[in-house]
Each structure stands twice: as C-alpha cells, then as structure tokens.
Amino acid sequence: MLCWLATPGERFAEAIAAGIDVSASAAWTLAEIAAAARQAGRPARVHLKADTGLGRAGAMPGDWPGLCDLAAALQAEGLIEAFGVWSHFAFADAPGHATVQAQIGAFRDAVDIAEKAGLAPTVRHLANSAATLVSPEAHFDLVRPGVSVYGLSPGPEVGPPAQFGLRPAMSLVSHAALVKRVPAGTGVSYAHRYTTARETTLALVPLGYADGIPRAATNIGEVLFGGRRRRIAGTVCMDQFVLDVGDDEVAAGDEVRLFGPGDRGEPTADDWAAALGTINYEIVTRIGQRVPRVYV
Incomplete structure (x- = not known):
C-alpha cells in the first residue's frame, strides 16, 4: 500500500x-x-x-x-x-x-x-x-x-x-421507499422544477447528493425502475429523489438500479457521465460512505 x-x-x-x-x-x-x-x-x-x-x-x-x-x-x-x-x-x-x-x-x-x-x-x-x-x-x-x-x-x-475484456464491476442499487398517486399539476421536490402533466404515480428513491448522486442530475439522470428507464423528476435532494412512473404498476420495495453493466437495460456509469458532462471516474468514486457496499 x-x-x-x-x-x-x-x-x-x-x-x-x-x-x-x-x-x-x-x-x-x-x-x-x-x-x-x-x-x-x-x-x-x-x-x-x-x-x-x-x-x-x-x-x-x-x-x-x-x-x-x-x-x-x-x-x-x-x-x-x-x-x-x-x-x-x-x-x-x-x-x-x-x-x-x-x-x-x-x-x-x-x-x-x-x-x-x-x-x-x-x-x-x-x-x-x-x-x-x-x-x-x-x-x-x-x-x-x-x-x-x-x-x-x-x-x-x-x-x-x-x-x-473489461466488464463494469460496480452497480448502484436502491429500492423505492414510497409509491403514491398524485393529481395533474403536482409540483415535485424543491422549487417544483418538475410538475406532473396528468394524474400519475410518483416513486420516492432514498438516495441523494449526500450519497453522491449529483444534484445536477435533476430532471436529467436516468435509472431503471419497473422494467423501464425513468428520468429523475425534479430536484435531487440531500437524501432522496423522485421518479414519475405514469400508470405503471410499481410498489414500495421495488428495485431501482441507477447504474451497472447495462445487461438489464440499466444506465451505465458512462451514460451518467455523458448526461452530466463529466467522466465515469467521478460517477463511481463519488458514492458516499453511508451507502452499503456488497462485494460479490
């Protein structure tokens, strides 16, 4: 060392x-x-x-x-x-x-x-x-x-x-903490930088900028949830962000895959880097200490 x-x-x-x-x-x-x-x-x-x-x-x-x-x-x-x-x-x-x-x-x-x-x-x-x-x-x-x-x-x-012969080795995974129906015109997260266009389902994901999710991912970053890629809806907060999933059937506890090797259709670290105008190094190394690590 x-x-x-x-x-x-x-x-x-x-x-x-x-x-x-x-x-x-x-x-x-x-x-x-x-x-x-x-x-x-x-x-x-x-x-x-x-x-x-x-x-x-x-x-x-x-x-x-x-x-x-x-x-x-x-x-x-x-x-x-x-x-x-x-x-x-x-x-x-x-x-x-x-x-x-x-x-x-x-x-x-x-x-x-x-x-x-x-x-x-x-x-x-x-x-x-x-x-x-x-x-x-x-x-x-x-x-x-x-x-x-x-x-x-x-x-x-x-x-x-x-x-x-390289394969991305790191995946960032969370689970929905809350799922709820909201009416059209609902402002989502701080400063209402996203507003629902119609009655829809919102899902709350318990990861935020204190965990290394860039605040700049507001309305930009994508995740895999409920079998589809979803764009973050509204401001990324310290501990959480929100997804608008429309009428799709999802539930609290369902897996949210932020990035990984891409095998399941999830974004990769390179996808996140491209969306945010940075490099993949920053995406994988900025994940905070309070996010549990599971070594496989």
Whole structure:
C-alpha cells in the first residue's frame, strides 16, 4: 500500500510502523519521513516522485538530483529504503499525444539520475489505467490501474471496455421507499422544477447528493425502475429523489438500479457521465460512505 498525498505534520510514524509505503516529492517530506522512521524504530519504504510533465506532485527536474542525493544519504543512515521511483501521465488517455513519449523519456532520465546518486529502486512505475491498457513501453516494474479496476475505460480515445475484456464491476442499487398517486399539476421536490402533466404515480428513491448522486442530475439522470428507464423528476435532494412512473404498476420495495453493466437495460456509469458532462471516474468514486457496499 502506497500513501502519497501528505502535508507537513503528517503522521508518518504510524504509516511506517504499519508497513505502509510513503512518497516524497520534496526535501521537507524526506526530512519528516526520516524523523518518523527514528520514532517508529524501523526504516521507511519510500517512493520518490518526479514531475515528468503533469505539473502536479513530484520534484521538478532542477530539484530532482538534490532529492535523490538526500534520499541516498538517508538510506545510508538506515532511515529509509528508496524502494521506488515514480511519476504520472498527463495525457495517457490520449495515446497519440506527444507528451506521452516525452514523459516516458523524462521518466527514464529521472531513473538514471536516481541510479547515479547511488539508489537502486526496486520498482519504477508510471502507468495509470490508460497506459496499462495501451502503452506497454510505460509498464516498467509496476502499473497502477485505477478506473479500469472498476471495469471501465479511461476514455473514448483509449477504446471501449469490451475491447480490453473489461466488464463494469460496480452497480448502484436502491429500492423505492414510497409509491403514491398524485393529481395533474403536482409540483415535485424543491422549487417544483418538475410538475406532473396528468394524474400519475410518483416513486420516492432514498438516495441523494449526500450519497453522491449529483444534484445536477435533476430532471436529467436516468435509472431503471419497473422494467423501464425513468428520468429523475425534479430536484435531487440531500437524501432522496423522485421518479414519475405514469400508470405503471410499481410498489414500495421495488428495485431501482441507477447504474451497472447495462445487461438489464440499466444506465451505465458512462451514460451518467455523458448526461452530466463529466467522466465515469467521478460517477463511481463519488458514492458516499453511508451507502452499503456488497462485494460479490
């Protein structure tokens, strides 16, 4: 397990004692990790991160040699093990983009500098989901698939999931909490952003934006309910949203399938992403802690 986002004062000693790998992009981080290793009474296993072109975490080329020299000195003291060297792509989901090869070259240079400083990293890693799927030259010793573990494609330029043998692994399912008949002209949910055109049946679904259902899905998001796709009717609330099911026979307790692999006609995470102008990553990762997980 690698923990790589840290701020000054982080509880590195606990991570080191638990055998969790930590990462450093700057000298201050290495200094704090070394101090924590003394406190934990065991060396920290560290992955040094180089910025090869993403402009996010990682040491810039001008700072990288110094970071490697410091790591080598701390390793000689027995405080750290420089276990890995790593970086991250900016455009791996656009495989033909010029930055992909440029970053691979910059990463090789960073590894060379680390080795010249006396380090011998056990793992070199650069590839995210997209590079894991379509850029074998970026695999090095270890790959870091993210969204593809969900069985999703990192993007249209990479290719559809089925092209790589991927199947969406996550389904979001609820059940109707209430079903009731209402007259024509009934305003539905906050601000009455939906009004019934005729006498109809409304179904209440107990999921809302506190659970990760985007409020922007108001009158846009679709679910599978009662054998058909239904569009959310009215404002998505903190804990619930409403469906207008017309005269169809439904009952409290009936399954509501928000997204899944699509085998039953339900929307997919890609469908939700397209409807909301976002990416499938956001759809599957924003589901809140209070939604029970069932692992199959």
